[in-house]
Amino acid sequence: MTVEIQSASEHAVALLGGVPDDTTLRRYLHGLPGVDAVGLEQRAAGLGTRSIKTTSKAWALDKIITLIDLTTLEGADTPGKVRSLVAKALHPDAGDPTCPRVAAVCVYGDMVPDAVAALGAAHGDPDDGDVSVAAVATAFPSGRASLQIKLADTAEAVASGADEIDMVIDRGAFLAGRYRLVFDQIAQVKAACRRDDGTSASLKVILETGELNTYDNIKRASWLAVLAGGDFIKTSTGKTQPAATLPTTLLMLEVVRDWYRATGQQVGVKPAGGIRTAKDAVKYLVTVAETVGEEWLQPHLFRFGASSLLNDVLLQRQKLATGHYTGADYVTID
Known part of the structure; x- marks a missing residue:
């Protein structure tokens, strides 16, 4: 299969x-302004200290839940484990029917049919309150496979019912x-x-930023992924x-902001x-709102890939509901 440039x-x-x-890609990517690492980290630190009003805590906790991709990506995954994951996605707090659902469950491609079957009628658009199925593909997490295998991996997951594909770039080539x-x-x-009906699964392009070494490389890789249609x-696997x-x-948000403006x-x-705590997740909500706007705080524009985060968010949510809540567990109170 070949797609012409x-x-x-x-x-x-x-x-x-x-x-x-x-030639054009190198000229464009290397012509981007260099990243001021000190300035970037100072901006991020400043956003990370922003506080949230007491009345906004419940909204923030529920918003975080609706943006989580609940994940199981282990060699020992079984259909039963996927069904348990889906049950958690649909009812994060079994004792509280007002608790919202997560955005998606993320699994290996061969587990997609099990996830789709377990979701049943709740399989759908997370912007509408349903839960989508994401599949990692393209020889996740290393990306070390031929293009033909990567494409077959992707097509099989989509044909099995995946709504989203999380691919990894070839970091060595980059x-x-x-x-x-x-x-x-x-x-x-x-x-x-x-898909055969003309629709498409959404494509998430994983940069594996920890292997790209510099902020300039992360910026270039972000632009490359956006230019290519991601x-x-x-950020990461x-x-x-x-x-x-x-x-x-923050750097990646600045790239999508500039792409949107252009x-x-x-x-x-x-x-x-x-990302493991509600307090940390709130820092990301603030960073999104301040960089690209609150419009991005919806499932088709922002996600957390952090399954362990859900447990802490539920704990803080329960504390807030029962009154046994301390602001120090969460975020500075205005």
Whole structure:
């Protein structure tokens, strides 16, 4: 299967000043302003100290739940484990029917039919309160496979009912400066997300930021993924460290903000790995709202890839409901 570089979007061609070959991609990506690491980390630290009003706590906790991708990505996964994951996704707090559902369950491709079956009528658009099925693909987490295998992996997951595909980029190719190769692979995986009825699964492009070494590389990889047609850019597989950090997520949000200003197209962001407490998650909500706007705080534009986060959010939610709640457990009170 081959997708010609001329199939790139008009927006990408316009920004690049030509079709996305090695020359135009290198000129564009290396022409981006360098990242001021100190300034970026100071901005992130400042956003991380913002407080939230006491009356907003319940809203924030519920919002975080609706943005979580609940995940099981282990070699020992079984259909029974996936069914348990789906039950948790649908009823995060079994004792409280007012608790919202999470956005999605994320599984390996061969587990997609089990997730779809377990969700039943609740399988659908998380923006409407249903739960979608995300599948990792393209030889996750290493990405070390032939393009043919990556495309087959993607197409099989989509045919099985996956609503979202989380692909990994070839970090080795990116770090070697083979930008057209990475661009073309993203574009071809995007094409493999297309269904027979003309609709497409959403494509999340995992950069594995912890392996990219510099903020400049993260910025370039983010732009490359957006130019190639990614619907989301995602920090990490969760299998390497460091995973998601607030400065890295802020940088990626700035990229999608600038893309939106240039093209009018909205692209989502998904920090994944290492976000474990409600207090930390609130910092990300604030960063999103201050960088791209509150409009991005909905499932088709922002996600948390952090399954352990849910337990702490539920604990804080229960404390708030019963009155046995301390602001120190969560975030500074105005």
